[in-house]
Structures are given as structure tokens and as C-alpha cells.
Amino acid sequence: MIDPISLEVMWQRLVAIADEIDTATIRTSFSTIVGESHDFGCVIMDAKAAGLAQAQWSPPQFCTMLPRTTRVMLEKFPVSTLQPGDVLATNDPWIGSTHLPDYNLVSPVFHHGKVVAFLGTVAHVSDVGGHLGDLEAPDMFTEGTRLMPNKFYSAGQVEPIIEEFIAANCRVPDMVLGDLHAIVGTHRIAAKRIQDFLDDYNLEDLQELSDAILDRSEQALRSAIRALPDGEVDYSITADGYLEPFTLKLKLTIDGGTIHMDFVGSSPQQSHSAINAAFNISYSTAVYPIKCMLAGNIPNNDGLVKPLNITAPLGSIVNCTFPAPVKARAKVIKHIPPLVFGAFEKLLPGETIAAAGGIFPFHFVGVDERFGKFAVHMLPHGGLGATKNADGLLPSAYPHNSTVTPTEIIELQCPAIMAEKTMLIDSGGPGATRGGPGQKIVMRCTAKKSLLLTIRPDLMKFPAPGLNGGADGARGNVFLNDEGITRFIPLDWHPGDEVTLVVPGGGGFGDPQERTKEAILEDVALGLVSAEAAKDVYGVSDPIDVSSLQQDALKHVVAEQKARSQS
């Protein structure tokens, strides 16, 4: 039996080791999508491949999926056959994290000749071949190359066939292999840290610690679930999709210490658009909001998924079958958290969050004499949804942890400049608490010859819904040289062309009429809400003098800064 203080100390040390993998990955990776956008996750698993700890910055879905992926890989490569220096890998969408760019790398950690843990990293690599498109594909084969579970390294030696195959089938082999080898390096560091850890505590393996972490986490979540009234609720969301909208339906049942979530009735998978989600990602995305609501302070681990039972009909858009196209599955799964929160709002009022403005991934690919061959990704977001007690955050990642690639990095790596990046007035969904505002991004092509630009917008038809009487956020939009775009095949981006992304706002929470006048006027002063909206939407009846509000706000800021510099 491990005492609570030792448990906490040891637990935090595992998290710190995962964080070290994370940092090492950023420092040694070759691509912006790994190094800057942080589109990767690092997990420590126990010897049975149960998720034990993750890096704090890791996207939550990756960490829930990776142990599932690992267990499938171990069916092909049983633990008993592994040796130090082995690294298992796959990017199969149905085994891994559900689209081809995500490579899953898993290394066994040995201590005294025995496997004591697995280190896992999922990383979105820059290119896996396939078409340059994104949303329009008839099947997965169009989307790139697939590696079924394999030994990327055997006893410390890279498998040449895998390496050559990856190199021959992607546009930026140095970047992709650089990232993959970097990840293998981070696993070596972490393996050493885990061995040090075991030595320090004089432990033979992690099993007792793992059992304690998983059991306690599970019990904590189960007791939070037991505190909820038993019952069944339904909720549904209809969203843009691509060529045609889709509907997600959720039947959520609280049954003692267990939550059942069933996607029965959701739209079928689509054969013309790459928005289909394989089950792993639907599962992990459904788990996430519950974890946030009911076990917000417990570091992620597989104990937290045990009380949750998730099902989706095979062949539905949240449990698609091989070889459906899957690359842009984020178009579907990003609607799962608002779906779960929408259902929960009826059970746990005030603990939920309204829908967010989503993510507008875009990337450039091309060749330029100044920049060489480049492939740059950026993941800008809309405003977050409001919660009962807080306005939605300004544009920031959700339900991902990915960061926005800084303008400076983009401009250093490809022939494009960021001509504008501004908050959009009146875009946050009105409510007692307001949705986060969306943003406008304008990029200009400074290349000498045209390059390829891929954009994947969302919420252009169906906005981010508000909750509990809150209004919807503003819709998104995309313009090429001021002309609206509705189909998102890779665009030829000519020198001088400007592309404008209008990234949507988040949904509001509660009746806008209940918003305090002080908050409304502050929004007006900050340029987030117009005087007209303050009057028409929020019902402010007094005349509003925008410029004096802004003057006051400026004075206030100056005064605050003075006070800060004096103290």
C-alpha cells in the first residue's frame, strides 16, 4: 500500500517524465506541426499498456487513444517477444488515432530484463503522400500511405524498408523521418528516467504504483458519477459537414457509477467527404468533456475511462468502416464535446461549456528559391464557448491543446505574410456570459510562383450553438481576394493573392438580457461588441458613447500599468 504523499510524489514524477518527453520532442523535432503547433501527445503506459501519465500539454484525445493502439500493436508483437531498443509504429486510422498523418510510436521500457512500461507518442507528421486535398476524397487510399503495426526499430536498429518506404512516399522526407527519429530519441531519454525512478525507489516495476493510480482515479470518477441523479438524456447537433450536413445524436445514461453514451441515430458515414471518424477518436473525444467536468484535477490516466461505456453504430459517421476517407475527421469530432455538454446541461446545470468556434486548419506546400521545399501548417481557432461563470476565451485551441504557430515562424518558413490578425466584433455568441470572439486572419502570398493552399473551415452554415438560452456564435467564412469560397480543394495561391479566414465565435451561455451592463460596456470599450448590438441584442437602453468608453478603458489600462510598475 502506497501512502498518499508518496503516491502523489511518485505520480507527479511520472508526469514530469512525460513532460520531459514532450519538451525533448519540441526541441528535437523538424516540423512546425510538431515543434510549433504541438500536434502530438506523449503517454507513459504500464506493462499492460494502460495509460498511466501524460505530458501536461498533450492533446487529450491522443492520450486516450494511444493505450488502445498499443494494445492492438501488442497483439501482433507480444510483450514476451520484445527487446530493448524495439520501437513499434503504425499510422493505420482504425488502429491508431484515425487519420494517416498521425504516427503512433511505442517503445517498451525494460528494467532488470523485464518490460515495466511503454512510452508512447502520437505525432501528426508533415506529409504522408497521397493527394494534396483534404476534404474531398473517395477513400482512405487517396489520402496517403499506411503502415500497419510494424517494428520501426528492432533492438536499436532502424528497419530500412520502413525508413525507405516512408522516405519514398512523402514530400518532405527529411522532416517526417526527422520527427520520427526525434521521437525515438525522446523515448530513450524517458526510458532512462523511468529506470532512474525505479532505482531511486528501489522498485522492481511500476505495477503497484500503476494499480494505485488507476484504482484511485477510477473510484474518484465513479463517486462523482454516483452523485449525479440516475437517468437518461438526449441531445443532438447538426453541423456543416462538407457537401452535406450531418447530425450527431447522443443518448446519455447515468446508471450508478457508470455513464453510458450511445451515438445511436447519428448520420451514416459519407463516401464523398473525408469527415468520417473511426471509433477511437469518437471514443476519446466523448470521454474528454466528462473528465473535465467530473475529474478536472486528476491527471489523465486510463482509470478515468473505466466508468465510461461508449458505443456508436458501425457505419455511422462516428464509427466509420474501412476504407472510408478520414483525413478531416476533426470536422465531425469537434462537435462531440458540445454534444456531450449539451446533454449534460440537463443533468448538471452550470458545469458545462457552450460550443466553441472551432479550428480552421490551413497549410501551404510548395517550393521557393528562398525557402526551398516547404510544408507549413497552422491551426487557428475561433472563440471558445461561454460557461456559466466566465465569458468564452479569446481564440484559443479547443478541444485540442494545439498552439497557434506564431506569425514569425510562418513568415520565416514560407513565402507568405500575415497581413492582418484581428478580433471580430460581435462574433461571440451573446449570453449572460458571452462566447469568445472569433478572429480574422489575412495571409498574403509573397512567393514568385504559385503555391498550394489547403484550408478546412467549419461552422459556415451551422454556427456554434449557445447553451441555456445563450445565443449562437457568428458563422465563419473564407475569402480568396474578397471572393467567397465554398469548396475546399487545394487552392492555387498565386503571388499577391490574399486569403481571408473569418474564424467563428463561440456560443453564449444564459439569457443575454441577464448580462450585466458593466460587462456589456466593457465589451463595447474593448471593441468586442458594437453599440448597436449592445442596444439590440443585450437591451442596453441608455445611449452609448463608444469613444468615451474607449478613452476610459485606456485610462484604466494606463493607471493599472502605472500601479504595477510602482509596486
Next chain:
Amino acid sequence: MSSITPSPRAEFDPIELEIYWQRLIAMMDEVDNATVRTSFSTIVGESRDFACILVNADGVSLCQSSLSPPNFCVVLPRTCKILLEHFPAHTLQPGDVLCTNDPWIGTGHLPDYVVVTPVFYKDKLVAFMGTVAHLADVGGHAGDIEAPDVFTEGVCVPPAKLYQAGHENELLFDIIGKNCRVPELVLGDLRAIVGTHQVGSKRLVEFLDDSELDDLERLSEVILTRSEARIRQKISDLPDGIYSFGLDIDGYINIVHLQASVHVRGSNIFVDYTGTSPQVDYAAINCVYNTTYASTLYPFKCALAPNIPNNEGLFRPLHVSAPEGCILNCTFPHPVQARAKTTNNINQVLFGAVWSILGEHAQAGSGSIWPFSVSGEAEGYGRFSVHILPHGGRGAMRNLDGLLPIAFPHNSSVTPIEIMEAQAPLLIKHKELLADTAGAGRTRGGLGQRMTFKNIGETAYNARVRPDKIFCAPPGINQGHNGTTGTVRFNGELQERFPIFHFAPGDEIEMRMPGGAGFGDVHERAKEDVLEDLQLGYISAEAAVDTYGLDSTEEGAHD
């Protein structure tokens, strides 16, 4: 008592040589036949889009199966030599099989897999069995002509060992199988090919036993030097000079210009393509050098040494250059899938340049190949992927009317309608010759044909068409008229771009394939030939009168 060991043979008498040579060819025909009988796909089994070649221990080609597409046979030994750079001959062991589908190493697009098996005799590597086969799928986009780069077009397997000492490279099979839509067909074909190489290897060992040779070295030397000497003699007979010709071809979206300069000097021919259009990054019509080289050699081989079985000795006097970055020598990673759109026209620009010195062997422009395929999934058919390779009419030669729709410059056969209809929910509504499509001339071009396909299934699937000569007609020679241009109609509507068609139930695709071009002055055509064409319905009465100048009062002119 010492046994009698045959001494290495210094020379072969002509009869012996012919017997040995023919036996090697017969052996490759057996490999070929085994490929047809054991393959899984229609493109290998029915369309014959593959070749079987015997390569000597140095990677030099000795002979091919009789029905092998000539281009493949010219390229395979080049590929074999590069494979041997990766896997040197002395490191190979019995049961090894090498392969690649790298377009720049192989035959210029990803579906063509090159598979090479070393053959050992008395512990010594004596030859290689080589096969190039167009496999049914290599992943990638379902499109064809429209692509920005080769990565879009599917999966590339760099030079690799498909088998090691008789053991399947499971990792490689897994990679290939998991990256294609029809793994049973693709892996089935690859395994079939490896099996045919075992048959061929066994036959070669028997041959060496029977002929009491230790290896193929001397025989190979004789075949190559004799063939080389023969074609050099024929080239020396041609008048020295520089012969140039330029030809506009359809290309895709934009017209492409091919410019050939043929320099005949002594017993060598130098072909240079300077002045040809640059490679493009929006259409998969670029040719790697290997394909250009092969497509250049073929018409000369046909004209100068039609009766000598293909071997590398015939290639040695022919030298081909094309500026790097032009559409006939494209650089990685330009898209190449539909390079036949360009290579099929190489013979026409060459014949345009040298027809006057090739006598009866030059051929006017042909109607080209129009690959058509459907793929999808349907009840009763499962997941299907069916290709056919129909052609337009052949160009006329000095003494011969152009053949009716038949493969050129390929040997590929047309998949029978019955096979297609059995494998996909597809009905072929028409397959007929088209009157008045052939270019007129002293000898007439071959007629074009019309094919109409209808989706008779209950669901939509993908259909791909890659027409040629819908803008630039097959060129006539020596005052012969051009053939006609072709058309593609989707539900009656004329098409100019050819991304994948979403082929819904009831939809129809009609392809009118071009007729071949004519050769020589139309007014020199024999009257009885014109009348016969008229009677056969190959030409209309109007054409007989207006084009061929038949007197409209002539008996039979209005039949």
C-alpha cells in the same frame, strides 16, 4: 576414369544458335503464359499489360516473350542494372526476388512493378528472370490525368527484396497490400509473377543441362553481337543526315509540342528532343527518360530489324537525348501516371522525321490508346476494379491500309466485353467501327471505333477515361490525310477535362476513338480499294466522291 566435361564453346553454328535462341524465347513464352494463367487481375490476365524478359548475368536483356510490350522490354534491363546497384549480384542467393515500382528507375509510372529473380546454375548466377506488370492498384488518388505530383498517384516501393532466400518479405507485402484497394489482386499478381519466375528458372536450368553449357555468357555474347551487327548494317544503309520534325499533340489542358531531330551517322542514330515542351505540374503526362528511350527505340527496331527477336544488342547503336525538365525527361516528383498520353505519340514524331528513308516501314499517325476503367463496390460483384485498353485505328503504311482498332505502340489486348460485364455492373451498349474516321490517302488509315458504357448497377461508382487526339488529329504522311479527332460524351455532353467521373446508375459514357491517318496522295488510291471500302461501309458515298474523287456515276458509288 575422368568424365567428359564439355569445354566452353567458342562458337555456335547457325542452326544450333537459332535452336538455342528460339528455346530461350519459348521459355519466356512459357513464363508469359504462366503469368496469364495464374494472375488475378484483368489488367495482367486479360489486357496483357505485362512483359517477361530474360536478362543475362550482367543485367543485359537477351530475349523476351513474343507478346511482351516492346517498351517494357527496353526498360527492364535498365531497371535491373539499378536494382543490382542496390543489391550487388555477389550478395544474391537462390530464392531472392528484387522489385521496385519507382517511376524513375522503372517504367515511368507507379502501377508498373518490376520484379527480377536471379537464376543460379551450379551455384553461379547465370541470368535473371524479369517481369514488368501493371498492377491493378497502388493506392493514391482515384484520378488519373489531373495531379500535382507523383505522391498523389500512389505508393512507391524503392528497390527492395520482395523475397529473401525463398521467404516472402512479410513487411513489404504488408506495406504493398495495405496501401491498395484490391490487395488480393495486387499481391496475387506479385506472387503469381514470382511463381512464373520459378517455372522459368527451372526451364533455364534444364536448358543449360541439355545444351551442356555452364552459363549463358557465350550464347549471350553471340546473340547480342550478331543482333547489333545486323542493325548497324541496316543503319549504315540509310543515307546520313539530320531529319527533323515537330508535332503538336493534345497534352492536357494545354497543347504539347514534341520536337525530334534524328541524326543518322554511319552505323549510329542519335535522336534528340531539344525544343520539346517543358514538363508540367498540373497533369500527369510527363515521361521519365526510361520511357522516352524505349518509345524512341521501338519504331526504329520495327523498321530496321523487324525479324530479330528483341535484345539489347539491337539497342546499342541507338542514342537518345532529351533535355532534363522537358516533358520527355521529367524530374522527380512530377506527376507521371498518364505518360502514355505523351509517349504514344513519340513514334509519330519520329516517323514524321524519317519516313522518307524508312521505305515501307514508316507508319502514319494512329488513333492512340484510350484506357477506360471502372472501380467501386457493388452487390453481387464485391469490390471491383476493371481496366480495358481500347484503341483507335492504326496509321497507314506505304503499302498497307491502317489496321482496324488494334494496339499500337503496345501489344496489350482488349479485355473482352464478357469479362468486363461479368466483373462490374456495366453494360457495353456499343462497340462499332466508325465510317469516315480514317484519314484518306493512297493507303487509308484504320477506322476508329465507338464504345458506349452504361452503369446498370444500383449504386454509383468511379469511371475513368483517358482519351487522346481529341484536339490534335493523327498526322498523315506524304500528303496522306490526317485521321479524325475523337470525342468523349458523358450523358450526351461533350467533355474536355477528365477527372474521375461519378458514374451514377443509368449514366452513359460514349467514347468515339480517332481513326488512323493516311499515307500518300489520296488520288493515287486504287479505285477498287475505294469501292471496297464503300461496300464495307468504311467510307460513305460522299467521302468516296468528295475525298477520293470517285466518279459519282460509277457503279457501286451509291451502294
